[in-house]
Amino acid sequence: MIAPALILSQVKALPALASSALRLGELARDERSAAADFEQVVRPDPALTANLLRVANSAYFGLRCRADSVRQAITLLGVKRVSDLAAAVALAPVIPARLPGYDVEASAFWLHSVAVATLAERLAAQLRRPCPELTFTAGLLHDMGKLAIGSFVGDAAGEILAHVRGGLPFVSAERAVLGVDHGEVGGLVAEAWSLPPAAAAAARWHHAPGDAPDDTCRPVVDLVHAADALAHALGLGADAGELARSVDAGVEARLGVRARDLEATAGGTLDDIHELAALFLRQPGGTP
Amino acid sequence: MSTLTVDISDLKVSADPDDLIVTYALGSCIAVMVHDPVRVAAGMIHYMLPLSETSPEKAKARPAMFADTGIPLLFQSLYALGCKKEHLVVKVAGGGALYDDKGLFSIGKRNYTILRKMFWKTGVIVAAEDVGGAKSRTTRLHVGTGRCTVASQGLEVEL
Numbered sequence: 001m002i003a004p005a006l007i008l009s010q011v012k013a014l015p016a017l018a019s020s021a022l023r024l025g026e027l028a029r030d031e032r033s034a035a036a037d038f039e040q041v042v043r044p045d046p047a048l049t050a051n052l053l054r055v056a057n058s059a060y061f062g063l064r065c066r067a068d069s070v071r072q073a074i075t076l077l078g079v080k081r082v083s084d085l086a087a088a089v090a091l092a093p094v095i096p097a098r099l100p101g102y103d104v105e106a107s108a109f110w111l112h113s114v115a116v117a118t119l120a121e122r123l124a125a126q127l128r129r130p131c132p133e134l135t136f137t138a139g140l141l142h143d144m145g146k147l148a149i150g151s152f153v154g155d156a157a158g159e160i161l162a163h164v165r166g167g168l169p170f171v172s173a174e175r176a177v178l179g180v181d182h183g184e185v186g187g188l189v190a191e192a193w194s195l196p197p198a199a200a201a202a203a204r205w206h207h208a209p210g211d212a213p214d215d216t217c218r219p220v221v222d223l224v225h226a227a228d229a230l231a232h233a234l235g236l237g238a239d240a241g242e243l244a245r246s247v248d249a250g251v252e253a254r255l256g257v258r259a260r261d262l263e264a265t266a267g268g269t270l271d272d273i274h275e276l277a278a279l280f281l282r283q284p285g286g287t288p
Numbered sequence: 289m290s291t292l293t294v295d296i297s298d299l300k301v302s303a304d305p306d307d308l309i310v311t312y313a314l315g316s317c318i319a320v321m322v323h324d325p326v327r328v329a330a331g332m333i334h335y336m337l338p339l340s341e342t343s344p345e346k347a348k349a350r351p352a353m354f355a356d357t358g359i360p361l362l363f364q365s366l367y368a369l370g371c372k373k374e375h376l377v378v379k380v381a382g383g384g385a386l387y388d389d390k391g392l393f394s395i396g397k398r399n400y401t402i403l404r405k406m407f408w409k410t411g412v413i414v415a416a417e418d419v420g421g422a423k424s425r426t427t428r429l430h431v432g433t434g435r436c437t438v439a440s441q442g443l444e445v446e447l
Contacts, residue, residue: 161441161442164441165441169387229386229388229393230393232315232386233315233316233384233385233386233393233395233396234296234315234316234317234336234395235296235312235313235314235315235316235317235424236296236313238312238313238315238424242315242384242422242423242424242440242441243315243316243384243385243386243421243422243423243424244387244422245386245387245422246386246387246388247386247387247388247389247390247392247393249389249390251392252390252392257392258392259391259392259393259394259395259398260342262392262393262395263337263338263342263395264342264343266336266337266395267336267337267342267343267346267353267354268343268346270296270297270336270353271350
């Protein structure tokens, strides 16, 4: 078991997310904000500016004309997309080269994060549901708890994997050995990074959406849960837990999702996931 | 020796006896590994989904994504190298599953069911297999010898 104070100190020791990303998230949620407000936040951040333009002009987004300025990118992509991209640009440098406890390299962690973000959004579209705000960002950041407790998991890897081989889901094995799991710690990280409630809830409850309190953004949590399960099933960013993950018994009814929806979403999204993940792999400086 | 990596929804064939064909992170996906000891050639597919009817457009661009379009393509690619059906040794791995009481994410099971149906119809015999379970698998196939291994949960075994 790890002392709660030790976990908190690890959470506080994590590098901060770029403040520009957080500010853009706030602006995206404020209906009074204008494109000029976004521009003011993005322009002083050269890495964000460069990456935003590069990603905006990639084939993934298929813009009809080229965005040469931040203002154009915001106009062409929309504020929500720019905010999602800023979250991705902010997360990439925070991921360490390797998370030993989870036996995963940064590139695999990144692929999984992008896969969950993209699958969650596309699953909502497949189900003909309105995609809740912040679904992409919440999917992208759902595993941030792993960044804080990776070293503890590394020290206890043998014991955790013994539980997994005995038939326990990985997250339950974490809890059995450490007293916490990466979901719970993800909730603390979200608090430390001042993330919005939907992203915090998805991090906290993505392995047990049925246990989330009624006042959480459950549709986001359910979509991220289903997308996480699908990404693991498809081997997108496989880690030490392999397929030892539980599917929530209520998610099928709450989302109205069927097996064929999952297959159609997977088939239609795979290439986009790889393309989007690769865009950030080429990001200059300190990225996976 | 070259290592040929088979990505998800991809297939590779080779007639170079020094080549090694490998695929990583098979979850619910399935790898079919085929070796012809007479022609000395081999091939592997890593397909993701059972039936192309879920995304017919995608099946045209990426036939190896689906069992029903990818597996025939794997065999045709081997025949094009001069392999004969009666010499082929076929092995199968993957088809894993999450802990999922309701079977919502039963992609692995469906992937395997379709494969068995196709092989039954076409008279293909599976020489060895390692399927199911909450496992992620990495498979390796040596073109020269047909030696095939499956690694999962920290252990690598011969198939």
